[in-house]
Amino acid sequence: MSNYIPTIGVEVHVELKTKTKIFSNSKNGYGQMANSLTNVIDLGYPGTLPTLNEEVVNLAIKAATVLNCKIRKQMHFDRKNYFYPDNPKNYQITQFQTPIGYDGYVEIELNNQKKKIYIEEMHIEEDTCKSTHRGTKTLLDFNRAGVPLIEIVTKPCMSSKKEAVLYLEKLKELLFYSDISDCKMEEGSMRADANVSIRKNESDPFGTKVEIKNIGSISNVGLSIEKEIKRQEKLYNNNETFKEQTRRFDDKLEDTVLMRVKETGNDYRYFPEPDIPFVVITDEMIEEVKKTIPMLPDERREKYKELGVSDINTNKLVQNRSLSDYFNQLLDKNTNHKIASNLLLGDISQYLNKTEKEIFDTTLTIPRFLELISLMEDNTLTSKNLKEIIDIVLESNKTIKEIMKDENIENITDDNAIREVIKQIISNNQESVEDYKNGHDRAIKYLMGQVMKETKGKANPKMAMDILIEELQ
């Protein structure tokens, strides 16, 4: 067990899900032919000027809201000046002095305890272009240049990789649920950098900071933090010091690798972008945006649990945005939500996976689903039956009863008919009846099996059991 306390801060870049880029009307898209989504503005052509995509400001307000940030009512953009081939103007338009959101937090749950991960600030900026190195040449694809980003910076307030991972999962869930970003780390629409330092005691100053860049997945963020902490501990234990530096996570080595040692403070020569006037954010704008925020995951989880849905099902539903949205339509319905969640996550999910469909692409309207739940609840339809007809249920518009009729699914629900069969079985199996009366539980299962055998499985099991017990008295 180590005796160092890690301090971790995380910076996340998220690409916003807008139709067009932040400062031009080029399409914002991924995976298109290189340089097909560019215009003179994205290329930093002489004489061009930026315009400001309102959708970006609205999504940033939305992000600030779901991250519990305060919102800057008057903000501007700044130029960050540095030369790099992926930076078409050799300055990046970002927000330095007046980030749109500040002093926010995201709540995580660690060992059944809630903890707030504090957000220092979040700001809007433009993405750079993508460079690919081929031998001695570098190829530039400007499709990504000018894609809107928000950068979310936490305070150095995390002390374990677990917290960092939980924070990122929560952040991803929030941004995804509020339609701010598709948060695909593998496509680069969400990118995380971690700042890690360690120290002996809480009262010590922070240790030397190391920034880890280019981490491709949330689990690798955890792994890279773990490895980095170990690396720093080893150095300190050997009485070695090191300089503030930037490292990257190497997937193959599963360890961090030095990129560059930080020079004495970067000089980005920030100054307010003169081409974009100050932006005023009114309370009305914020209210309008708030209306577009759907129910967030934590509230969903709470509601589902209240309705008796199991913890496992609750989490599974929330992990699947469209199923959860679908399920939300049942929240105020008088139905069996437990069965509903089982159906959605069981046979229905299987069908959706098989056919690569979304629940909203099927014919399962809410009234039909309610009918299905109720037929399942009173055992008119058994799980076995449902498996046989699930495709039809999700592809036709007939009522479930009509489908059952078409498919000759008829469970004996007439209690007189079942009672007849049961009386017959009781009289034919006196030995088991005696056993039952002597307290052998196994006997009733045997008798029940006989009932189902006689009715070819069509007897409503619950009803049959009730009658059987009655007749055995």
Next chain:
Amino acid sequence: MKYLNKNIEELHTLLKNKDIKPIDLVNEAFENIENNKELNAYITLNKEEAIKQAKELENKEVDNILFGLPIAIKDNIVTKDLKTTCASHILENFIPIYDATVVEKIKAKNMIIIGKTNMDEFAMGSSSRTSYFGAPHNPWDHNKISGGSSGGSATTIAARDLLFALGTDTGGSIRQPASYTGIVGMKPTYGRVSRYGLVAFASSLDQIGPMTKNVYENALLLNVICGHDDHDLTSSKKEVEDFTRLIGKDIKGMKIAVPNFFVSDIVNREIIDKLKDTIELLKKLGATVDYIDMKYIDNAVTLYQIIAMGEASSNLARFDGIRYGYSTENPKDIEELYFKTRREGFGKEVKRRIMVGSYLLSGKNAQDYYFKALSIRDDMKQEFTKVFENYDYIIGPTTTTTAYNLTDPMDDPRKSFLDDVLVIPVNMAGLPGLNIPIGFDKENMPIGMQIIANNFEEAKIYQLASILEKELNLNLEPKRGENNE
């Protein structure tokens, strides 16, 4: 037969009645330019395209007063398929793939672009001598400068090559050369004219404006180029108005202020005397003129240097040899590509300003210089606003001297800014300002007066300018060796 020295209404009637064709005017403009070749007013001529366009116009209806008239464009305003060099080696062969908004507007009126005019490299300078293509010469005296940075546009108008030219004004670059060459030059209110397609020097100060031989034509050209542009967030949403509407209206009762700084001993005696004659004339015409003290305007040059150079250092960063423009041969790595391309591509003055600008924005300096300058700029704006609560106009000389010799030394960078000491405050405050010729010095070089009004009061400026123009009735056609007085 010469047509281009006729007044515009006459020309319009001739075109409308098909007595002349646009091609006649285009041919005449190119002849004039050819005859005045030694003035070096142009970097690129648009001969082939202009002739083609003129011929196409023959079948079109003459639907506006500027129809078919030739125009020259300063070479820092991008023109599709027509070389735009900014008078720099780094853009020597740069052919833009889009038109600036003002160029679109000009084309929409079927004006014909004759060529791109000479200027200081990236508009950095006040004598057009930092041009990679050599300086233009003053039509009044070929040994003298035309001023800058819009020296080429001023030259071609003063030489009567054609009627219309566009210039740009960041720190006096329209008004100062207009003063040196005896023409009318307007820097509109910041935001009046879209900057989209103007290769940026100092974004918060740059403004495009018309340069013409008289007031009326100037207002007509401003009518065409101004208006809100979705491509430029700093362009004003103010409604387009007819800037000629107050021309000729009398100025009785108008209140005019002359800041004492504008008539202090930084200005040549001859110019002050000429200004005072003009002031007497204004009084005779019923205006009142007061001399006033104004705070901050004597600091304008310092503020300008900080803001303009800071912004320029960032604006010019994009010229890196990667996507367009000059690129050094066989660089060994990216660093060398940057260093060599920029070292070889930019001229001395541009490099000096980039370096000073970078220094001013660097680290702590940004707070000490750039942000402080922005805040004093706001104070200066307030100071102007206060004056305009009581006055209709602020006037003064446009320049401290008349045009000087092309061979005068260029090695004192501060000197170049002092040429613009009277025009820079207007850029800092974002106000409209215009140069109107008011006479000549003893060497027969033109003297100009600057008229400044409140934001968006260009029409009012034209009013005063038109009255002066009429009353002074100067002969403004350069006759070398003869006296124009």
